[in-house]
Amino acid sequence: MQNSINNEKGSIMLIALLIMAMLTILGLTAVNTAVVELRIAHNEQILKRNFYNAETGIIDAINNATKGPNAWLTEPFLIQTNTFLSNGTTVPVNSQPLCNIVDTNGNRVATIEIRCIEPNAIPMPGFSQGANSIPALSYEVPPPAGSGFSMKNFKVLQFAVTSTTASGGGGIQIQTGAYKVFSK
Helix, strand or coil, rough: CCCCCCCCCCHHHHHHHHHHHHHHHHHHHHHHHHHHHHHHHHHHHHHHHHHHHHHHHHHHHCCCEEEECCCCCCCHHHHHEECCCCCCEEEECCEEEEEEEECCCCCCCEEEEEEEECCCCCCCCCHHHHCCCCCCCCEEECCCCCCCCCCCCCEEEEEEEEEEEECCCCCCCEEEEEEEEEEC
């Protein structure tokens, strides 16, 4: 009678099954890692597209401030003044809250909000929270040093330009300041 302890028949089958199980686990881990990496790359692509769309809105607002269909730095815009503060102080509320930038298919890619910068930084009706979150600065300031404009004859009006992407996937909002020099 043979000793059953020394019987190694079928052991290669057990080793092969263990190796196959380990390879299966390793393969599933690799597939899971690849899927996660694809999701990360897709989300990053959406984030970059949204950033560039918002940046396009800022560039369009600055480049087309005085011309084109999205012109905002116009005389009617500049002469608006309303009593806005609860204490009766009059501040300029120059605003263009909804100027949309569209792509070649007519889809809205960014919304531009332009408002004057004013010393009290009071939220204005009709504007997003981001457009209302601007620093409190003077609306009218002297011309920048070295600009060639004398402080005696010229003044500068300051504006905040906010661009917000229209697509989902983590909206991006970019703000910048703009100013225009005027004769006194």
